[in-house]
Each structure stands twice: as C-alpha cells, then as structure tokens.
Amino acid sequence: MSTRLLPWLLVLLCACSRPTSRPQPQAAAELWVDGAASNGDGTRERPLRTLTEALARPGPKRVHLAAGRYEGPVQLSEGTRLMGEGPGTVLAGTGPGMTVVDASRDTAVEALQVAGGDWGMEARGPVQVHAVTFRSQARGAIRLAAGSLEGRSLRFEAGAGSQSRTCSLLDTTLPAEPPSTEAPDGLGVLVEAAAPGDAAPSLILRDGVFVGPYERAVRARGGATVRLEGVCFQGPRMALSQEGGAAEVERARASGGAGTAFSTVEGALTLVDVRVQGHEYGVTANRARVSVRGFTSEHATRAGLGLTATSGLLEDVAVKDAGSYGALQLTASDLEVRRFRLEGSREYGVVALQGRLRLRDGVITGVSTADGVAGDGLHLRQVEADVDTVSVQGAKGSCVLASQHARVTLQKARLSGCGLAGLAVDTQATLESRNIDVRDTAGSVVLAIEGGQLQVESLTAKDARGELVSTDCEEQTRVHLRHVDSSTTRGLRSPCVQLDARPRAGTPQP
Known part of the structure; x- marks a missing residue:
C-alpha cells in the first residue's frame, strides 16, 4: 500500500468513529393572547390580540389565552399547548358544520370552555384535554379518530339547564331521579377510527361529568379501547355504548337516563364499583365478555343486568327493585355470579334460559309480580346450573324452579316464605339438591310435574302450610327424598315418590 494513502485512511476511520449528534428537541415558545388588549409581540406584558396569529407561529408553542370569547375554528398544529383561564375563556363555534377545535398529535388543551359547533373537538392523538367544559354541540363534544386522548376533569353539557345540574360520586345513596324529559340528542365522546382498517383509537377519561340528555355519553366502535375512571353521568340516555373493543369503567355512577346505562356488543367490558339508578337496564351485553366487581342497580325498569350469549364473572352485585325482566336476566350465556343480593324484583330474582350458570353466596328477597300472585326467586329454564349457598325469602311463586329440560344442582339453600313451592321442577327438568x-x-x-325429576337429600321443612310433596306422577315424573325432617308428611304416598329414610315428622298428616 502506498504510504501516501495512509493519512487519508486515518482521516476516514476517525470520521466513522465519531458519535452521530442527535438533534435536540426544539423548546416550546411561550406566547400570550388577550382579545381585549392592544396587539403586541406575544409576551406576557404585550400579548397578541388574536389567537389565530399565535397559532400561526412556527414550531412547538405554549399559548396562554386570557378570559374572553374567541371564534373558531381553531387549528392546533403538532406540539401546541393551549391554556385558558377557566370557563371564562371560551372557544366558540357559530358556523354551520363547524368543528371548533381541530387537534392533531402531540397537542393539549387546558382550562377553558368549548361552546357550540357541530363538533366541539376532532382529535388525532396523542392529545391531552384537562379541565375543559364542552357545551351545546350539535353532533357531539369530542370525536377521536386516531391515536389516544387523555381527558381529566372534563365536563360535558347537553340541553337547556345542564349548566345548573350536578353529578357527584360522593353520594352514599341513590335517590329516585326520573329520566330526563328532554329529547336525547348527540354524543358526548365518539371513539372510532376515521376509516375502516385504520388502527383503533383509545380514550382515557378521569374525573369527568356528563349532564343533560345526550343520546350516548360515550360511544366506542370498531375495536376502540376506553377507560373511564371516576366519571359521573346524570341525564344521558346511555352512559356507555360499546361495539367491539375493550372498555373498563371504574368508580362510575349513572342516573336519570331512560336506556341501558352500560351496553356492550361483541366487546370486553369490565366494571368496578359502578352504580346505576333508574335506566331501562343497568347493564346489557350481547356476544361479549364481562367482568364485574362491585355493581349496584336500583329501580331498573326492566332488569339490573341483561346478558345474552355472554361469558364472564360477576362479583359483589346488588340489584334492588328491578322490573319484570328480573334482577338478573341471563340468556345462552356462560357465567359465574358470586356474592349477590337481589331485593324487591318483579317477576324474577334470577331468570336464566339456556347456557351455563354458577351461583355462589347469594340472597334473593321479596320477588312478586304486580298482582302479588307470582314471582320466582330462581327461574331456570333449559340451562345447566350449579347453585351453592343461596337464600331465597318471600318469593310469591317458587323459591327455586327448574323447567324445560334444565339440569340443576343445588346445595346449602335456605328457602322461606315461598308462595307456590320451595323447590319446583317441571317439563322434564332435573333438580338434584342437598342440605x-x-x-x-x-x-x-317440593313440587314435581310434567316429567320433572327432583332429588333432595337432607331436607328440613318446618311450618309448611301445604303438602310436603305435590306431584302429578305423569310421564317420568319422580321425587326421591332422603333424610327428611318435616312438620308434615302429606304427599309421601304418591306412587312416584321414593323415601329412603322415614321422615321425622313433628305432626304427621298423611
């Protein structure tokens, strides 16, 4: 190698070994805007007069917006943070079809009010929105079409009089609040990809309030993900409408609505410490997965929870004064319910049709139809059910009914004040029970008719005013008793009744 090439090789090697310098992020410029001031240079002492001029400045910027009214539309470019002085700072939309705020990625809006417009904000995240009030939008407050949006301490108002309404998570009781008489209209937040095939957006709302007659407070579609934490809904017809995707709701309250409070179709829904007052249903799910831990429903006009073709676990569920569809209405589902209390339901405590069901540690009280002549505690039809440690009190019909080919096992049950029967089986269903x-x-x-088969081991029956066993002995109807302690023996002589051990009757009445 020529010695004249060596210096050039050394220079080349040194250049390759030098670390590549990375461009440093550009510092955000600080700008002040005050519509009541004389036009200045944008400093705190000499603020700009128009928001448009501030937003036209290049590069990332933090814009401080004084109290006053600023007409939209407002375009937030990447890296812009817009900060108001509270509700007195108003971004207003007056033109037809206008979106008041268009927020692209890496933008933030804080401490102001967005009023009017077709949409209050259209966002393509990541976007942060803090301490902002959205009021009187024609179609919806926020439409999130891409990326993520994180909102904290937001207030959404729809309809006349919403400014004066309050909604608090601190209430320890659920007062009877009638549904809003205003016609529902518009959305609070829509979370949906802008075009089919685009990545689904995600929403996080913390410590928010929705008041007034929104059709849906939050609507998530097309696989979107939603997390609502510490959110209060007072007046929306539906608090959450989910179609696909995943939603988590923690520490929420919904009241004053006429539709389903929390609804999911083909999605995954998680509820933790959620309370619903009124509404048609507290929760509905169709072809979905649900996880519930701590849920209360009061005064649902149809049912506390109505679940169809749904799987999951429900824990610590309380339903009071549900309508004629039952406290828990379960259809073709695979569910486990633990630690539940159902009070004052009309028609049914739990009604389950098809599917599989496991019930553990529950209390059902006061089930009655409006005329006071019927009402079943557990109404199980065409379902495979495993029930353990339940108490049913004051059911005007049967405390436990297995019907229409149901297969039910029941143990450790305490039944009192049953109107028609304590245990009932009909239409070729089977009920195996003990203790x-x-x-x-x-x-x-006990009652068995129309081919039903009933087995009871370790039965205690006291203060019975009717028969111990009532049966028609038709088709395959069978009653098998073992270890009975009863105050009556009436019905034991029926030909389809088998008794393995003689009952210890206090007052035999053959």
Whole structure:
C-alpha cells in the first residue's frame, strides 16, 4: 500500500468513529393572547390580540389565552399547548358544520370552555384535554379518530339547564331521579377510527361529568379501547355504548337516563364499583365478555343486568327493585355470579334460559309480580346450573324452579316464605339438591310435574302450610327424598315418590 494513502485512511476511520449528534428537541415558545388588549409581540406584558396569529407561529408553542370569547375554528398544529383561564375563556363555534377545535398529535388543551359547533373537538392523538367544559354541540363534544386522548376533569353539557345540574360520586345513596324529559340528542365522546382498517383509537377519561340528555355519553366502535375512571353521568340516555373493543369503567355512577346505562356488543367490558339508578337496564351485553366487581342497580325498569350469549364473572352485585325482566336476566350465556343480593324484583330474582350458570353466596328477597300472585326467586329454564349457598325469602311463586329440560344442582339453600313451592321442577327438568332448609311455605315444600325429576337429600321443612310433596306422577315424573325432617308428611304416598329414610315428622298428616 502506498504510504501516501495512509493519512487519508486515518482521516476516514476517525470520521466513522465519531458519535452521530442527535438533534435536540426544539423548546416550546411561550406566547400570550388577550382579545381585549392592544396587539403586541406575544409576551406576557404585550400579548397578541388574536389567537389565530399565535397559532400561526412556527414550531412547538405554549399559548396562554386570557378570559374572553374567541371564534373558531381553531387549528392546533403538532406540539401546541393551549391554556385558558377557566370557563371564562371560551372557544366558540357559530358556523354551520363547524368543528371548533381541530387537534392533531402531540397537542393539549387546558382550562377553558368549548361552546357550540357541530363538533366541539376532532382529535388525532396523542392529545391531552384537562379541565375543559364542552357545551351545546350539535353532533357531539369530542370525536377521536386516531391515536389516544387523555381527558381529566372534563365536563360535558347537553340541553337547556345542564349548566345548573350536578353529578357527584360522593353520594352514599341513590335517590329516585326520573329520566330526563328532554329529547336525547348527540354524543358526548365518539371513539372510532376515521376509516375502516385504520388502527383503533383509545380514550382515557378521569374525573369527568356528563349532564343533560345526550343520546350516548360515550360511544366506542370498531375495536376502540376506553377507560373511564371516576366519571359521573346524570341525564344521558346511555352512559356507555360499546361495539367491539375493550372498555373498563371504574368508580362510575349513572342516573336519570331512560336506556341501558352500560351496553356492550361483541366487546370486553369490565366494571368496578359502578352504580346505576333508574335506566331501562343497568347493564346489557350481547356476544361479549364481562367482568364485574362491585355493581349496584336500583329501580331498573326492566332488569339490573341483561346478558345474552355472554361469558364472564360477576362479583359483589346488588340489584334492588328491578322490573319484570328480573334482577338478573341471563340468556345462552356462560357465567359465574358470586356474592349477590337481589331485593324487591318483579317477576324474577334470577331468570336464566339456556347456557351455563354458577351461583355462589347469594340472597334473593321479596320477588312478586304486580298482582302479588307470582314471582320466582330462581327461574331456570333449559340451562345447566350449579347453585351453592343461596337464600331465597318471600318469593310469591317458587323459591327455586327448574323447567324445560334444565339440569340443576343445588346445595346449602335456605328457602322461606315461598308462595307456590320451595323447590319446583317441571317439563322434564332435573333438580338434584342437598342440605335444603324450607320454612313457612304457603304451598308445597317440593313440587314435581310434567316429567320433572327432583332429588333432595337432607331436607328440613318446618311450618309448611301445604303438602310436603305435590306431584302429578305423569310421564317420568319422580321425587326421591332422603333424610327428611318435616312438620308434615302429606304427599309421601304418591306412587312416584321414593323415601329412603322415614321422615321425622313433628305432626304427621298423611
């Protein structure tokens, strides 16, 4: 190698070994705007007069917006942070079809009010929105079409009078609030990809309030993900409408609406510490997965929870004064319910049709139809059910009914004040039970008709005013009793009744 080439090789090697310098992020410029001031240079002492001029400045910027009214539309370019002085700083939309704020990625809006417009904000995240009030939009407050949006301490108002309404998570009771009489209209937040095939957006809302007659407070579609934490809904017809995707709701309250409070179709829904007052249903799910831990529904006009073709686990569920569709209405689902309390339901406590069901540690009280002549605690039809440790009190019909080919196992049940029967089986259903305590029944202790088969081991029956066993002995109807302690023996002589051990009857009445 020529010695004249060596210096050039050394220079080349040194250049390749030098670290590549990375461009430093450009510092955000600080700008001040005050519509009431004389036009200045944008400093705190000499603010700009128009927001448009501030937003036209290149590069990332932090714009401080004084109280006053600023007409939209407002375009926020990447890296812009817009900060107001509270609700007195108003971004207003007056033109037809206008979006008041268009927020692209890496932008933020804080401490102001967005009023009017077709949409209050259209966002393509990441976008942050803090301490902002959205009021009186024609179609919706926020439309999130891409990326993520994180909102904190937001207030959404729809309809006349919403400014004066309050909604608090601190209430320890759920007062009876009638649904809004205003016609529902528009959305609070729509979370949906701008075009089919685009990545689904994600929404996080913390400590927010929706008041007034929104059709849907939050609507998530097309696989979007939503997390609502510490959110209060007072007046929207629906609090959350989810179609696909995943939604998590924690520490939420919904009241004053006429539709379903929380609805999911083909999605995954998680509820933690959620309370619903009124509404048609507290929760509905169709072809979905649900996880519930701590849920209360009061005064639902149809049912506390109505779940169809749905799987999941429900824990610590309380339903009071549900309508004629039952406290829990379960259809073709695979569910486990633990630690539940159902009070004052009309028609049914739990009604399950098809599918599989596991019930653990529950109390059902006061089930009655409007005329006071019927109402079942557990109404199980065409379902495979495993029930353990339940108490049913004051069911005007049967405390436990297995019907229409149902296959039910029941153990450690305490049944009292049953109107028609303590345990009932019909239409070729089977009910296998053990450790059953039946008290103060107006009708039969056990009832089997129309090919139903009933087995009871370790039955205690006290204060029964009807028969111990009532059966038609038709088709394959069978009753098999073992270890019975009863105050009556009426019905034991029926030909389809088998008794393995003689009952210890306090007052035999053959």
